[in-house]
Amino acid sequence: MTLHLTVSDEVRALAPDFTHVVIEARGLVNGPGTDATEALLDDAARRLAARLEGRAPHEDPHMAAWRAAYTAFGAKPSRTRNSAEALARRALADGGLPRINLLVDLYNAISVAHLIPVGGEDLDRIKGGMRLVRATGDEDFVTAAGGGVVEHPDAGEVVWCDDEGVTCRRWNWRQGPRTRLTEESVNAVFLLEGMGPDAGLDAAGAELAELLEKFSPGADITVR
Numbered sequence: 001m002t003l004h005l006t007v008s009d010e011v012r013a014l015a016p017d018f019t020h021v022v023i024e025a026r027g028l029v030n031g032p033g034t035d036a037t038e039a040l041l042d043d044a045a046r047r048l049a050a051r052l053e054g055r056a057p058h059e060d061p062h063m064a065a066w067r068a069a070y071t072a073f074g075a076k077p078s079r080t081r082n083s084a085e086a087l088a089r090r091a092l093a094d095g096g097l098p099r100i101n102l103l104v105d106l107y108n109a110i111s112v113a114h115l116i117p118v119g120g121e122d123l124d125r126i127k128g129g130m131r132l133v134r135a136t137g138d139e140d141f142v143t144a145a146g147g148g149v150v151e152h153p154d155a156g157e158v159v160w161c162d163d164e165g166v167t168c169r170r171w172n173w174r175q176g177p178r179t180r181l182t183e184e185s186v187n188a189v190f191l192l193e194g195m196g197p198d199a200g201l202d203a204a205g206a207e208l209a210e211l212l213e214k215f216s217p218g219a220d221i222t223v224r
Contacts (some may be wrong), residue, residue, distance in 0.1 A: 002222075003189055004129030011132050011158055015069045015195065021205040023190040024123070025212050027219040030103045030185050037105040040211070044113040045091040051115060057088035060115055065195035073134065073158050075170050083172040084117040103181045106211050107190055114204040116194055117172040119160075123187040125179045128163035130189070132171075140165035144177040160191075 005022060012018065048057075057063055058077075063085050067077035081089070091097050091112045099105060103120060111118040121130070137155035142148050142165065153159050153169055160168040168175045172193060181188055190208060194201045209223050 003123060003126065005189075005191075006129065006131050008131065008133045010134045014072050014134070014158070017065065017196045018069070019194045019197070019199060019201060021192040021201045021223065023192070023205060023209055023212070023221065023223050024188075025190070025216070025219050025221045026123070026187045028103060028186050028188055028212065028216040029219075030101055030181065030183050032183065033099045033102055033105045036215075037102055037109070038099070040109040041097045041099070041105055041112075044109040044111075045097060047113040048088055048091055048115060052088075052092075057085045057092070057115070062115055062195060062199055063088075066117070069158075069195060070171070073156055073171075074154065075157070075173075080170050080173045082117050083119065084111050084115055086173075087112050088115060101181065101183050102215060103185065103188060106215065107208060110192075110204050110208045110211070114200050114207075116192055116199055116201065116204055118193075118204070118208070119168060119172055119175060119191045120181045121167060121175075121179045121189050121191070122181055122185045123189050124185070126162050126167070126189070130167070131161055133159060133161060135159045135161075135166070141169055142176055142178055148177075 066082045070077040107118045107120050135153040135157045137152055141151045143151055158171045159166045167179045192201050192205050205223050209221050212221055
C-alpha cells in the first residue's frame with residue numbers, strides 16, 4: 001500500500017518554495033556498511049567540497065533558503081541546523097561523515113553530494129500516513145535519551161508526524177528513534193526536501209533510486 005504523505009497549508013504558507021521527492025522501497029537489504037558505501041561517502045565529501053569552492057555550507061544559496069525557512073517558524077538555524085547543513089559540516093571536518101548502516105550511509109551520501117536534506121524512515125514502523133505540520137506543542141516526541149524520554153515540540157514548530165507522534169522535529173533537524181532505519185529494516189521511505197525549483201531534487205532522487213537498486217537487487221522502488 002502506498003504511503004499517504006501530506007504537507008499542511010500552514011507549512012506551505014510559511015515556505016511556499018518548499019518541494020519534495022518521495023522514494024518508497026520495499027524488499028531492501030540492509031546491514032553494516034561495506035567498502036562500496038565507504039567509497040560513496042568519501043566521494044560525496046569530495047563532491048561537496050568541489051561545489052562549495054571553499055565556502056562554508058551555510059553560504060550555499062540552498063542552505064541560505066533553508067535557514068530562512070527555519071527562522072520563519074522561530075528556530076535559530078545556527079543552533080539547530082537542517083540535516084543537510086549539519087551533515088555537510090561533518091563531511092568537511094577532520095572526523096568525516098558518520099558510518100551508520102548501509103541504507104543510512106546511502107542516503108547520507110546523496111544528502112552531502114547534492115547538499116539537500118534527505119531522511120529515511122522504516123515503513124513498517126510508521127503509523128498511518130506522514131504529515132508535515134506546524135505543531136500545537138502537545139505532540140509527543142520520544143527521544144533515545146534515558147530509555148525513551150518524551151519531549152514536546154514548540155508551538156508553531158514545523159514537524160513530521162504520523163498517527164503516533166512526531167517522527168522528526170524542526171522539519172528535518174532531529175529524527176526520532178521509533179521510525180529510524182535499522183539493520184533489520186526491509187521497507188523504507190526516503191524523503192528528499194528542497195527549497196525552490198533549483199534544489200536539484202530530481203537528480204538526487206534518481207541517483208538514490210539507482211543506488212538502492214544496485215545494493216538491493218529486486219527491490220520494488222517507486223519515485224514520486
